Amino acid sequence: MSLAQTLDRATRTARAVPQPPPGAVAGSPEAEVRAAYDVQDDLVRFRLDRGERLTGAKLGFTSEGKRRQMGVHDLILGRVTDGMAVPDGADLDLSAFIHPRVEPEVVYLLGRRIATVADAFAEGAVAAVAPGIEIIDSRYENFRFSLADVIADNTSAAGYAVGAWQPYDPAAWNRGVVFELDGRPAHMGSTAAILGDPRRAVVEAARLAERIGLVLEPGWLLLAGAATPAEPLTPGTHVRVEVQGLGSVSFTAR
Numbered sequence: 001m002s003l004a005q006t007l008d009r010a011t012r013t014a015r016a017v018p019q020p021p022p023g024a025v026a027g028s029p030e031a032e033v034r035a036a037y038d039v040q041d042d043l044v045r046f047r048l049d050r051g052e053r054l055t056g057a058k059l060g061f062t063s064e065g066k067r068r069q070m071g072v073h074d075l076i077l078g079r080v081t082d083g084m085a086v087p088d089g090a091d092l093d094l095s096a097f098i099h100p101r102v103e104p105e106v107v108y109l110l111g112r113r114i115a116t117v118a119d120a121f122a123e124g125a126v127a128a129v130a131p132g133i134e135i136i137d138s139r140y141e142n143f144r145f146s147l148a149d150v151i152a153d154n155t156s157a158a159g160y161a162v163g164a165w166q167p168y169d170p171a172a173w174n175r176g177v178v179f180e181l182d183g184r185p186a187h188m189g190s191t192a193a194i195l196g197d198p199r200r201a202v203v204e205a206a207r208l209a210e211r212i213g214l215v216l217e218p219g220w221l222l223l224a225g226a227a228t229p230a231e232p233l234t235p236g237t238h239v240r241v242e243v244q245g246l247g248s249v250s251f252t253a254r
């Protein structure tokens with residue numbers, strides 16, 4: 001069974017699999033990253049073959065807090081589908097997840113087709129912005145992985161909720177973020193923790209997309225990366241993220 005098939009089965013059965021041995025994906029670190037994106041392509045294709053639709057892309061490890069939490073050093077790009085969407089305010093059944101974690105995000109709505117870094121700078125590249133919550137659920141046991149392993153696993157993408165869209169204001173790059181679990185702040189941060197300036201997220205997503213030959217389509221979401229470390233998601237927890245000036249988004253895990 002290929003790594004993509006193994007990870008796909010782990011997703012569908014909500015059972016973690018062992019981390020592959022070092023060097024299993026490919027020989028050199030660079031070849032490993034390239035090969036890992038090929039595995040991700042297969043994994044995403046299995047979802048599309050089952051009738052899911054791509055709704056966007058996500059960046060991972062954009063903040064120092066997250067890189068330190070997970071012990072990795074580079075940015076990663078993954079893809080999200082309509083099958084992962086959690087409506088704002090919904091009750092979310094956790095039985096389909098393995099060991100889910102949640103994190104606060106800023107979400108951009110892409111207004112143009114982005115195939116190169118230059119496209120990211122074009123007028124109207126970002127059409128709107130919203131507060132978001134991402135659910136990550138590594139298919140690897142104990143959430144342990146190398147950079148290549150987590151890329152292969154579609155960057156742990158498992159779910160996302162997006163609040164109401166707001167006009168995009170490029171000048172507002174430093175907004176306060178409150179990440180609440182059951183009404184209590186679990187972490188507070190700033191969108192500036194995302195690459196020092198979340199606007200860089202669009203440029204970095206374009207850079208990674210260009211490298212792997214992925215085109216980011218108008219109407220797609222871009223989850224810009226967590227602004228704080230992630231927290232475990234357990235049944236009964238009410239999760240709420242508020243981003244200063246952008247409003248809030250929430251759901252309740254069941």
Ligand code: OOG
Binds near residue numbers: 150
């Ligand atoms: C990988 C996904 C990280 C982020 O925002 O940094 C991520 C993981 O930690 O499992 O989505």
